[in-house]
Amino acid sequence: MITGTAHVETLTQEIATIEQWSNLGAELLGVESFQLIAEMRSTAREAVLPAGLHPTSPPALSIQAWNVAESPWGPFSFATTRVSCRSGVRARGFTTAAVASTATAAEGLTGCFGFPTTVGPVKLRRHYDGVDLESEGLVVTGLDPTPLGSSDVQYTGTLNLANTPNGLRLVQVEATHSGDRVERVQGRILDFDPAQWGNSLLSPYHVVSTSIAVETINLPAVRFVCRPGELAFSGTEKIEIEQR
Amino acid sequence: MKFGIFFELSVPRPFSRAIERQVYDTSLEQCRVADQLGFDHAWAVEHHFLEEYSHCSAPEVFLAAVAAQTSRIRVGHGAVVCVPEMNHPVRVAERAAALDIISGGRLELGTARSSTWTELGGFGADPDDTKKTWDEFVRVIPKMWTEDAFSWEGKSFSMPERNVLPKPYQDPHPPMWVTVTSPGTELDAAERGLGCLGVAAVSYEEQDRRTADYHRRIANCEPVGSVVNDQVHTMNFLYCHEDYKVAKKVGLPMANTFNVANAHLYWTREAYATSAYQALGNVGRSLQQAAAPADDPSAAKGLPEGLGVGDPDHLIRVIKRWESVGVTGINFILNAMELIPQEQVLESLRLFAREVIPAFRDSSVALQPVYAPTSIPGATTVGGTGR
Numbered sequence: 164m165i166t167g168t169a170h171v172e173t174l175t176q177e178i179a180t181i182e183q184w185s186n187l188g189a190e191l192l193g194v195e196s197f198q199l200i201a202e203m204r205s206t207a208r209e210a211v212l213p214a215g216l217h218p219t220s221p222p223a224l225s226i227q228a229w230n231v232a233e234s235p236w237g238p239f240s241f242a243t244t245r246v247s248c249r250s251g252v253r254a255r256g257f258t259t260a261a262v263a264s265t266a267t268a269a270e271g272l273t274g275c276f277g278f279p280t281t282v283g284p285v286k287l288r289r290h291y292d293g294v295d296l297e298s299e300g301l302v303v304t305g306l307d308p309t310p311l312g313s314s315d316v317q318y319t320g321t322l323n324l325a326n327t328p329n330g331l332r333l334v335q336v337e338a339t340h341s342g343d344r345v346e347r348v349q350g351r352i353l354d355f356d357p358a359q360w361g362n363s364l365l366s367p368y369h370v371v372s373t374s375i376a377v378e379t380i381n382l383p384a385v386r387f388v389c390r391p392g393e394l395a396f397s398g399t400e401k402i403e404i405e406q407r
Numbered sequence: 408m409k410f411g412i413f414f415e416l417s418v419p420r421p422f423s424r425a426i427e428r429q430v431y432d433t434s435l436e437q438c439r440v441a442d443q444l445g446f447d448h449a450w451a452v453e454h455h456f457l458e459e460y461s462h463c464s465a466p467e468v469f470l471a472a473v474a475a476q477t478s479r480i481r482v483g484h485g486a487v488v489c490v491p492e493m494n495h496p497v498r499v500a501e502r503a504a505a506l507d508i509i510s511g512g513r514l515e516l517g518t519a520r521s522s523t524w525t526e527l528g529g530f531g532a533d534p535d536d537t538k539k540t541w542d543e544f545v546r547v548i549p550k551m552w553t554e555d556a557f558s559w560e561g562k563s564f565s566m567p568e569r570n571v572l573p574k575p576y577q578d579p580h581p582p583m584w585v586t587v588t589s590p591g592t593e594l595d596a597a598e599r600g601l602g603c604l605g606v607a608a609v610s611y612e613e614q615d616r617r618t619a620d621y622h623r624r625i626a627n628c629e630p631v632g633s634v635v636n637d638q639v640h641t642m643n644f645l646y647c648h649e650d651y652k653v654a655k656k657v658g659l660p661m662a663n664t665f666n667v668a669n670a671h672l673y674w675t676r677e678a679y680a681t682s683a684y685q686a687l688g689n690v691g692r693s694l695q696q697a698a699a700p701a702d703d704p705s706a707a708k709g710l711p712e713g714l715g716v717g718d719p720d721h722l723i724r725v726i727k728r729w730e731s732v733g734v735t736g737i738n739f740i741l742n743a744m745e746l747i748p749q750e751q752v753l754e755s756l757r758l759f760a761r762e763v764i765p766a767f768r769d770s771s772v773a774l775q776p777v778y779a780p781t782s783i784p785g786a787t788t789v790g791g792t793g794r
Contacts, residue, residue, distance in 0.1 A: 200678050219673040220458055220525060252670035254677055316680040347680045374680040
């Protein structure tokens with residue numbers, strides 16, 4: 164079975180730091196969310212993941228964005244890119260970059276959950292016939308909403324590479340999404356700068372599916388981390404309460 | 408209780424022309440040996456683009472070789488993906504009928520709709536439509552097999568009147584099955600009078616519930632064909648050795664290797680927002696057997712619940728449990744990624760046939776022709792298996 168081949172050094176240029184583990188999660192209320200899944204060229208299959216993760220075949224990139232009305236860090240907008248992968252037998256997304264619209268949100272997402280978040284513009288605009296997402300190096304659109312059931316969109320857990328009290332680790336963020344309104348749209352990537360989003364090898368060229376939702380997102384406190392160079396079967400560590 | 412062997416044709420990396428050939432060769436030899444030993448079915452899946460996990464993209468070719476190299480084992484073409492971008496229904500009916508003729512009336516036809524985006528996306532199929540096209544396929548294939556003047560105006564295809572040829576050797580036609588992974592699919596099978604071909608080893612408790620629901624529903628089914636197949640088969644792994652510790656040491660890594668490869672597939676639900684695929688994961692997810700309950704024969708030996716790995720006495724107890732929850736057949740995966748040397752695989756098969764199968768049927772029965780579909784009262788008389 165194939166595993167990632169990226170050198171950890173190349174993945175750690177702009178990673179997050181979690182100073183200490185927290186028992187506290189974060190509830191994000193009134194979230195307008197967006198998710199686009201696109202296949203990538205096979206050159207980006209193993210080369211964008213650390214050795215502890217397995218790529219999917221075909222390789223795929225998910226672009227997610229949120230407009231958050233209420234959170235521990237106030238209202239904010241957020242966009243992130245993740246490479247689809249497997250940690251052990253679990254479906255995950257490995258974060259390559261993240262942008263938050265406010266410094267407070269960026270600090271919270273970075274310090275609590277390890278998202279490699281920078282502060283920048285994120286504009287997620289819903290309108291009658293679809294949605295637009297804009298950030299630096301990213302322009303995406305989705306048209307013609309079709310209603311779906313609230314459970315018809317799959318959000319996989321996230322792995323953020325971060326410096327943590329346990330050392331350099333893949334931090335597992337297992338967000339839960341409770342959708343009130345979910346729609347599928349016809350997504351198009353109008354502009355994507357791979358270097359801006361974490362890795363020049365990222366090559367989303369074939370959009371598979373795009374969805375938008377109104378939902379509540381719960382980010383529970385981190386419970387597990389993995390060593391980035393070791394498969395999850397042996398490299399997973401539980402975050403003990405005493406450590407928090 | 409029927410016993411089958413089940414092939415994904417998994418190929419380990421590094422890929423080479425030689426290893427592809429080796430997997431096909433070892434699998435065909437396993438079929439020949441199983442045929443001689445009294446196993447009932449040899450199934451081969453249809454998968455596309457699934458590196459390592461399954462290189463079985465032309466099962467009808469593999470199964471034609473199985474049919475030619477064996478004399479009694481039934482040939483399981485399953486499951487054929489009932490998605491028009493992959494298979495036109497006429498081609499499915501034609502190929503299956505030809506295989507039935509080649510095998511002398513030993514064909515079983517499984518049907519499915521594919522679970523991975525890797526496959527559906529590769530063929531440009533719309534995940535929203537696969538359940539509908541599967542339903543259309545299973546209704547038209549028996550008509551193509553039995554009607555001299557077939558025509559159709561449907562959703563996924565339409566055609567003017569033609570005689571779809573050849574007709575199968577079995578009269579009226581081969582038994583049909585549906586692969587069942589997600590809860591509820593067994594009811595789709597039952598409503599249509601189709602056999603329940605489990606490809607996920609669920610717990611005894613879950614199987615008991617599914618089997619009961621299946622039998623309740625199939626008792627009042629509206630069959631899509633001219634025969635009702637009311638069999639409930641499950642999938643499992645097999646490694647049998649006199650010493651259960653050896654069986655465990657060899658068999659568990661094989662099962663785990665398969666499960667991990669399965670979990671690494673790129674599932675449709677993960678890629679495509681749709682109500683048509685509600686489960687993330689397929690076989691491997693459900694084959695991550697839980698630790699056995701205390702009253703399970705596997706518990707004392709540290710083996711997962713219901714897994715076909717162990718010494719003969721242990722396997723007899725395990726299979727009796729499956730039998731007690733209504734399972735009428737078990738199809739075994741014998742190897743994964745060529746992890747177990749071929750001679751050990753064959754020894755496991757021989758020991759199982761010698762020590763385990765006789766606990767479920769008389770040895771003289773074991774080598775007789777295998778299965779005839781249940782006939783529908785008032786429907787066309789079943790002509791038997793043609794063997």
